[in-house]
Amino acid sequence: MDYHEIRYEVRNGVGWIRLNRPDKLNALTTRLAQETLDALASAREDEGIRCLVITGEGRGFSAGQDLTEFTAATGGDGGGGLDVAEHLRSGYNRMITSIVELPMPSIAAVNGVAAGAGLSLALACDVRIASDAARFLQAFVKIGLVPDSGGNWLLPRIVGFAKALEMSITGDLLDAQEALRIGLVHRVVPADEFETAVTEFAERMAGGPTLAIGATKALMSDALRLSLTETLEREAVTQADLAGSSDFAEGIGAFLDKREPDFTGH
Numbered sequence: 447m448d449y450h451e452i453r454y455e456v457r458n459g460v461g462w463i464r465l466n467r468p469d470k471l472n473a474l475t476t477r478l479a480q481e482t483l484d485a486l487a488s489a490r491e492d493e494g495i496r497c498l499v500i501t502g503e504g505r506g507f508s509a510g511q512d513l514t515e516f517t518a519a520t521g522g523d524g525g526g527g528l529d530v531a532e533h534l535r536s537g538y539n540r541m542i543t544s545i546v547e548l549p550m551p552s553i554a555a556v557n558g559v560a561a562g563a564g565l566s567l568a569l570a571c572d573v574r575i576a577s578d579a580a581r582f583l584q585a586f587v588k589i590g591l592v593p594d595s596g597g598n599w600l601l602p603r604i605v606g607f608a609k610a611l612e613m614s615i616t617g618d619l620l621d622a623q624e625a626l627r628i629g630l631v632h633r634v635v636p637a638d639e640f641e642t643a644v645t646e647f648a649e650r651m652a653g654g655p656t657l658a659i660g661a662t663k664a665l666m667s668d669a670l671r672l673s674l675t676e677t678l679e680r681e682a683v684t685q686a687d688l689a690g691s692s693d694f695a696e697g698i699g700a701f702l703d704k705r706e707p708d709f710t711g712h
């Protein structure tokens with residue numbers, strides 16, 4: 447697929463998806479969603495990619511659904527010609543699931559404003575690094591909608607129920623420091639150091655024991671719905687698998703040799 451509304455590149459083991467409608471703060475069109483889905487599928491299949499970054503071009507991360515496109519598609523009456531549920535199922539829901547199910551670590555590099563479904567894209571990633579210029583809002587309520595794209599599932603798990611509900615029923619804008627304070631992002635970096643800081647972190651992740659990282663993601667998210675007893679058993683089985691991996695042999699060898707490990711993700 448030719449990309450027009452995203453840029454996708456692979457560098458040093460890191461796949462970069464850059465949402466690329468800077469004039470519209472990377473608001474999400476149907477085309478942008480399909481291109482992002484295509485890039486996510488490529489990243490998932492590419493053994494050379496051991497970390498994925500999603501970021502935005504220009505001053506926005508993503509302003510959520512492109513409301514101009516949406517209004518045109520609905521004939522301006524907010525419902526009409528477009529099957530809204532199907533629009534969500536075929537675009538946003540698949541994007542969120544594809545990100546959450548990535549076997550490699552995912553990073554949302556939140557360079558600017560993240561709103562509505564744009565915020566949900568960031569929430570679906572494992573790590574959120576924000577520029578100090580980033581801002582966050584659950585914009586849906588401002589246009590009379592409920593959070594979608596997993597916003598009701600992801601946000602309370604990240605910031606807790608009370609803050610998630612507050613953000614969702616007020617639509618208030620949070621700056622990067624407030625987002626850090628409530629645990630919505632993991633780190634805030636000055637805008638002029640942002641690209642370097644994200645690259646360093648992403649490349650560090652890409653040099654990690656990818657099998658163990660992928661298994662940790664699966665174990666920990668499953669653990670949220672499983673009992674301790676079930677989780678203990680899954681840990682035992684997973685650990686037995688990983689104990690046969692090259693990365694485990696390398697990790698032990700490096701420890702005993704007092705050197706840095708050279709993990710390959712196998």
Ligand code: LHQ
Nearest residue numbers: 469470471473509510511512513514559561562563585586
């Ligand atoms: C935009 C947008 C935008 C188009 C800025 N669309 N152009 C799923 C399916 C079904 C129904 C609908 O929803 C969903 C999921 C959702 O995501 S709903 C939530 C949709 N998003 C919003 O409601 C956010 C709307 N945007 C804003 O509130 C502001 O633009 C924020 C707070 C994000 C940023 O404010 P500013 O920094 O002041 O920028 P701006 O408003 O001046 O925007 C810059 C340009 O981007 C401007 O275009 P223009 O041609 O006038 O320069 C905006 O019109 C355009 N833009 N968001 N979502």
